[in-house]
Amino acid sequence: MLPIFIAIIVIVVVIALWVISTQRKLVALDENVSNSMSQIGVQLSSRFDALTALLDLTKGYAKHESETLIETIKSRRSVITAKSTPEDVLRQEGIISEALGRIAMVTEQYPELKANQTYIKTMNAVETYENMVRTSRLIYNDSVTKLNREIRMFPACLIASMLGFKQRDYLEEQPTKTDMPSMK
Template identity: 85%
Template structure:
């Protein structure tokens, strides 16, 4: 009787340790996703700041258009946090793309603006932040892949469901994303 009790206790202890280990692994994967989303938020915020600086440069050329666009951006801008969804990120990227398209139309009308060194430097900054967002999107999607793969595999899938872990959505590239305005 005692050896049977010890065997059952050992089996229960192994199962409990495995569940704890699985939970810890899932938490790490979930935190990686939250961190990647936070990084996207920081970079989108920096991109918005560079975009606002770009709009300030256009004020001298198309004051009404610039002021209208600045107000539009301020009203539609939201902060991306670790708890944000891919849809919220896509909406913010849409706001940026729309603004860049409108800035491009203004700069086409004013070749002096297009040749302005501050404009060129600011456009470089906007492009740099765009590249950083792309990198963070890749990291986010890679982290989501790891969590989703882990959650889908048996027996982790049972534990993940019991502990409240679910599959996360990917950030997908916008098919109709506006091209960056040219600086040439």
């Protein structure tokens, strides 16, 4: 009787350790996804700041257009956090793309603005942040892949469903993206 009791205790302990281990792995993967989304938020925020600086430069050339655009951005801008969704990110990227398209129209009308060194440096900063957002998106999607794969695999799927872990959505490329103004 004692060996059966010990065997049952060992089995229960092994199962408990496996559940704890699986839960810890799922938490780590979930945190990686949240952290990746936060990084996208930081990059988008920096990109908005560079965009605002770019709009300040255009004030001398097209004051009404730039003031209207600044107000539009301020009213539609939101902060991307770890709890944000891919749709939130796409919405913010759409706002930036729209603003860049309108800035491109202004710079086409004022070649001296396009040749301004401060404008060129600021546009380069906007492009740098764009590249950083792309990198952050790749990291986010990679983190989502790892989490989703773990959630779907047996027997971890049992623990994931019991503990409320859910698959996350990927960040997909926007179907219609306005090109950035050219620096040439």
